[in-house]
Amino acid sequence: MRNLQYALSLVFLLAIGLFAQEQQVNSTAFSGNLAIDSRALFYSAPVEKNAILPEPQSKKSVALAGVMSLVIPGSGEVYTGRYLEGAIFFAIDVAAISVAVTYQKKGDNKTNDFQNFANQHWDVVKYAKWLLIRNGKDTNVTWINHKYDASTANLKPWQRILDWNKLNMQEDSANFSHHLELYGQQQYYELIGKYHEYNAGWDAYNFAQQDYYNNTPSIVFFYETMRADANSFYNVNSKAVAIIYINHLLSAVNAMWDAVLYNKNIKLESSIETKSSPGITEYVPTMKVRWYF
Numbered sequence: 001m002r003n004l005q006y007a008l009s010l011v012f013l014l015a016i017g018l019f020a021q022e023q024q025v026n027s028t029a030f031s032g033n034l035a036i037d038s039r040a041l042f043y044s045a046p047v048e049k050n051a052i053l054p055e056p057q058s059k060k061s062v063a064l065a066g067v068m069s070l071v072i073p074g075s076g077e078v079y080t081g082r083y084l085e086g087a088i089f090f091a092i093d094v095a096a097i098s099v100a101v102t103y104q105k106k107g108d109n110k111t112n113d114f115q116n117f118a119n120q121h122w123d124v125v126k127y128a129k130w131l132l133i134r135n136g137k138d139t140n141v142t143w144i145n146h147k148y149d150a151s152t153a154n155l156k157p158w159q160r161i162l163d164w165n166k167l168n169m170q171e172d173s174a175n176f177s178h179h180l181e182l183y184g185q186q187q188y189y190e191l192i193g194k195y196h197e198y199n200a201g202w203d204a205y206n207f208a209q210q211d212y213y214n215n216t217p218s219i220v221f222f223y224e225t226m227r228a229d230a231n232s233f234y235n236v237n238s239k240a241v242a243i244i245y246i247n248h249l250l251s252a253v254n255a256m257w258d259a260v261l262y263n264k265n266i267k268l269e270s271s272i273e274t275k276s277s278p279g280i281t282e283y284v285p286t287m288k289v290r291w292y293f
Contacts, residue, residue: 099237100241
């Protein structure tokens with residue numbers, strides 16, 4: 001009887017020890033073999049403890065990233081953590097703006113140069129009188145101010161044409177393909193250097209030679225060179241401005257895409273893995289972090 005009590009006490013203590021262990025015992029998994037079942041009872045499989053991972057950083061606003069880069073290229077990329085991309089877009093913007101401003105100023109200065117040159121060396125009154133003579137008309141017309149008294153001596157040639165429409169009518173009578181635009185217009189300065197019928201208004205024009213087409217003073221070629229230089233400067237400016245707009249747009253689109261990638265670059269996955277040993281099944285919660293590049 002005493003031996004039976006010892007045996008029962010031993011079994012009771014063994015049961016308490018089993019419950020104290022962090023494992024689950026599948027009672028239906030015993031094989032009936034004492035050696036195997038004893039190993040199952042006392043086997044303690046290691047349990048991997050997963051640290052609690054911090055929550056991913058807050059998501060980036062796709063719209064905000066796009067607007068930032070649309071206004072200041074590269075700022076949206078910096079907002080999403082793409083610092084190198086941001087620096088590149090910003091550098092392109094600064095360089096393009098610098099080129100645009102520089103060549104706009106060069107074009108303006110050269111435009112002032114050739115306009116001042118034309119004002120000094122091309123005379124619309126001289127051209128108008130040549131037209132009248134060519135059309136068989138009297139040059140003493142009322143739409144040209146011929147007075148050179150104290151009150152009119154300082155008038156510029158273009159100020160002496162009182163009716164510009166009458167001048168254009170004479171051009172129609174001469175079967176010219178163009179009308180001279182009003183003084184100061186862009187076409188005014190273009191036509192007088194581009195078409196041969198305006199040669200008569202330039203200094204050093206030879207009125208004795210009737211063939212105006214082949215009677216182009218050398219001064220005209222110098223004037224056209226100045227205009228070509230101005231146009232070249234403006235062309236560079238236009239290309240730089242186009243680059244600015246394209247850079248702003250591309251940076252905005254890229255920043256929006258970077259924000260999308262930022263919001264997807266961390267993916268937190270949780271699952272429960274099982275570990276089995278003879279007579280034991282453990283359920284181990286796991287957590288995985290995946291980075292996408």
